[in-house]
Amino acid sequence: MTALAHRPRPAAATRAATIAPVVTHGFEIRPLDAPLGAEVLGLDLNRPLSDGDFARLHRAHLDHHLLVFRDQRITPAQHVAFSRRWGELEIHVLRNFQLPGHPEILQVSNLRGVDGEPLGLGDAGRYWHSDLSYKDAPSLGSLLHAQELPDEGGDTLFANQHLAYEQLPLALRRAVAGRRAEHSYLARYEELRARNPWRPKLTPEQIAEVKPAIHPVVHRHAENGRAALFVSEHFTTRIVDLPEDESRDLLNQLFDHSTRPRLVYRHRWQPHDLIFWDNRSLMHLATGCPDHLRRHLYRTTVRGSVPVAHHLDGSGHP
Ligand code: OGA
Ligand code: MN
Numbered sequence: 572m573t574a575l576a577h578r579p580r581p582a583a584a585t586r587a588a589t590i591a592p593v594v595t596h597g598f599e600i601r602p603l604d605a606p607l608g609a610e611v612l613g614l615d616l617n618r619p620l621s622d623g624d625f626a627r628l629h630r631a632h633l634d635h636h637l638l639v640f641r642d643q644r645i646t647p648a649q650h651v652a653f654s655r656r657w658g659e660l661e662i663h664v665l666r667n668f669q670l671p672g673h674p675e676i677l678q679v680s681n682l683r684g685v686d687g688e689p690l691g692l693g694d695a696g697r698y699w700h701s702d703l704s705y706k707d708a709p710s711l712g713s714l715l716h717a718q719e720l721p722d723e724g725g726d727t728l729f730a731n732q733h734l735a736y737e738q739l740p741l742a743l744r745r746a747v748a749g750r751r752a753e754h755s756y757l758a759r760y761e762e763l764r765a766r767n768p769w770r771p772k773l774t775p776e777q778i779a780e781v782k783p784a785i786h787p788v789v790h791r792h793a794e795n796g797r798a799a800l801f802v803s804e805h806f807t808t809r810i811v812d813l814p815e816d817e818s819r820d821l822l823n824q825l826f827d828h829s830t831r832p833r834l835v836y837r838h839r840w841q842p843h844d845l846i847f848w849d850n851r852s853l854m855h856l857a858t859g860c861p862d863h864l865r866r867h868l869y870r871t872t873v874r875g876s877v878p879v880a881h882h883l884d885g886s887g888h889p
Pocket of ligand 2: 695700701702
């Protein structure tokens, strides 16, 4: 397997005599044939990850925005521990869908427990969105681990928002320059609840926890420095300082543009996939599966920072 072979590095060889050997995985990062994403092959997250290997993954995550770790037979505790290496973890507002014993894990599931109660959020991601964009500090990224997959359907789509901005027609680019938009968890909550009554009625405490946030329409990614569109049909309610009809019209044009097929990768889940996407670079959408088929996944969500506006330079170019 030459593709997985590790090339010896002279520096490592000379240090080896004096320093305890670091377990390096000869893993491969293979870009997907898509506008985003890379597969990580030959890495076992059961084993400790060296700082060097972590740095390689970090670089790949910033470059590709989505990493697909194949065949990860890890426990929830290992999923949480790996997620923590990327930052602080969020506890989702829908506490009833936590994995018992692991509050950092949100169950994305259409299964019911022995008591007949839904185990998880069965309709997570039914509109394009970036996780937790309704918070002042939205999410850096989310890690979703497949537990049970349907034979049919259940794919997840991802759209590259750096490319969406770069490919924005000039008139739209001018229209969004310097604009800010409101994001709200409540924007479509009641509509989703009417269709999926297993979504709990939110308590006043939960509603207070998800106050809307205002973010730049075009932000500069905190780590890779690239501009990206940051509005979504799920959570973005309005563009600040525009009349309602103009705001709606501009948002609809942005939603159409930002999810065009040429920006999209379709993830077809394989057993034990763990995927880690960058919520600052991508939006995602669950395509859904027939109700009678079982689909069960675990999600952790890494906290990010307050988005910073991307400013055009004097030339009017991004
Ligand atoms: C999520 C989500 C999509 C899916 O877990 O954040 O949007 O396909 N899931 O389950
Ligand atoms: Mn999501």
